Amino acid sequence: MVQNGQVFKILVVDDEMSMRELLEILLLKHGYDVRCAESGSSGIEAIRSDPPDLVITDIRMEPVNGIEVLKKCKAVSPRTIVIMISAYASTELAVEAMNEGAYDYFPKPFNNEELLSVISNALRNRGEEQSVSDSREGLLYFGCLIGESAPMLKVYETIQRVAKTGSNVVITGESGTGKELVARAIHRQSARRDRPLVIVNCGGVPENLVESELFGYRKGAFTGAASDRKGLVEAARGGTLFLDEIGELTPVLQVKLLRLVQDKTIKMVGGTEEIPVDVRIISATNRDLERMVMEKTFREDLYYRLNVLHIRVPPLRDRREDIPVLARYFLSKFTKDLGKEIHKVSSYAMDILCNYEFPGNVRELEHIIERGVAMESSRIILPDSLTLSMHRRKEQERTVPAVRSEIPIENFDLDKHMAEIERRMLQQALSQAGGVKLKAARLLGISFRSFRYRLLKHELATEDELKEE
Template identity: 60%
Template structure:
């Protein structure tokens, strides 16, 4: 994911970021903006699902004095405020169909008309959108305009949940550690190896947002210059849920062949890991937290044949 950021930043095309809640979609959007030639211009965010429909148009496109009850002054919208920079449209799937038409015109022609206005406003704003839904499905269901979808989905960045990219945990944890140490004026520079191992063995149902909250809490309460395992407050009820899922397997009254059962579970997990990584064996091994040598041995053991990677 991090390798895609400079490539997306150097392009002028619109970006669509897809991922579960808490996976860090806004973090990726801000990184793209910071690496682009628009870095010195505004970065403006709006949650399309967090503002009532009757106010959303005014927030995005602005209004003119007297255009509706309560419009006592002229107001510029977020697209105009972000001109020259980037606008981040979070939860774009929640945008009402009535506003999708107006957004399409901005995407295509870079112009719009404020509420109650007669003159068009021209803007130079790069659009980065994000969603936790399947927009293609929404298009099929007629909940999202197909033409707008293709205009927004020029560069697509799909963010897997944190549980599927555990190799990113050390990088993100260090980033949040430095961020909150700086904000709280503390000299905490390091996360111990055991604390990091504990984080990497955690499921993170709340994704990157949960990791950030954990590190922020650690920095706030830590009295030494290193994060230790006992400083980490992980959600015990979520860990218990994981353990219950692993122990929920029932043994039939006739018994079972344990070796055969374990072999089948192992094979299923290997196939699942390969599916999630697009057949890339090294990434699948990382996902399962085993060495590449061990992964190759298990492929041979289960007679799973894959073409050699270039």
């Protein structure tokens, strides 16, 4: 291919004639200057006599194999890019090749388009352009957000606009898209940045607990309320209150929240006095609030007061350009954290990632890379280190079942399933027992100690809260 007026030279080394011919025709057709060698030793000779810009070499050849070609090539002409191909999907050989400095590895049969795109990217990125693009990569917006796809740039623009106003904001988007990061970014950019940002999760906790958490309680309001305690709304005074999972708020709490939003006052549980509080409210949900309003499960008046401004964070599959940037960002983060030397996600693995549906969005990508880094023994992330669920492609089902009675054929995780059931039973017991833990434990037929331990495990209560009781 001609890039910037330059014709690139490519050498193909393979002992299989049909493969040499196929590659030669393909590459000639795309404007490359192609030479072929039918053995490892003749390949090395060709590199010595006239170093090419790029070498594509088979790995398994006798007596001189592709790894030897790669090593010699790196010694003679370090700037030459080497791409390995192999009919045997041998991970060990691939790992060795990557560790010796191969640019990429393709198992046969490979997709011609993919190979061509890797070649043209590799050649384009060589030299100065590489360092420029590298330094730009992983650019952090507002100190926490990554990604420069058009939909994300629009989100950043909105964040900036929204931050300047003091109005309430609703952030919507699927789970794991980065709603909490967006809320933090808004707070950080706003005039309230020196005041606290307090995060409250409205879901998964019984109504009375959320109420006392939010608004605090007066001494004697309920058994165990030994003294007055301020709530989180007051803790956020002058700052921002981030209400996560707002769609989970019960009707009773919706009314109490409306009082805060409308009159800017709160009443503590067990109190009568109206206490004025100034907070900006940012809410987030992965539910369709408008629909909840229509179905009358969410108060319309509250909805309009919370949703003065609206930010929608797009799912990762609608901004696939961000996948490689995010993957590399998480790679560098986790290699540092885990003290590993992994410098790249192989393009084959990256291709799988780029075609994956990501039902769990950025959070899922983050976990995949974290596991990949932990599992990988070479210096590059190969497809084998990506968790199996990865290989589910676009066309496959994208919902992650919460609790289901039928065992799915793929990707079932018994431990996760059981943990989810346990968590739900704890919540149900708490709510049935009106928040009284001893009673809830009894309902579940377990000891109080065991109950407390499980609450902590599922983060349904904190150490401090349990101590206070």
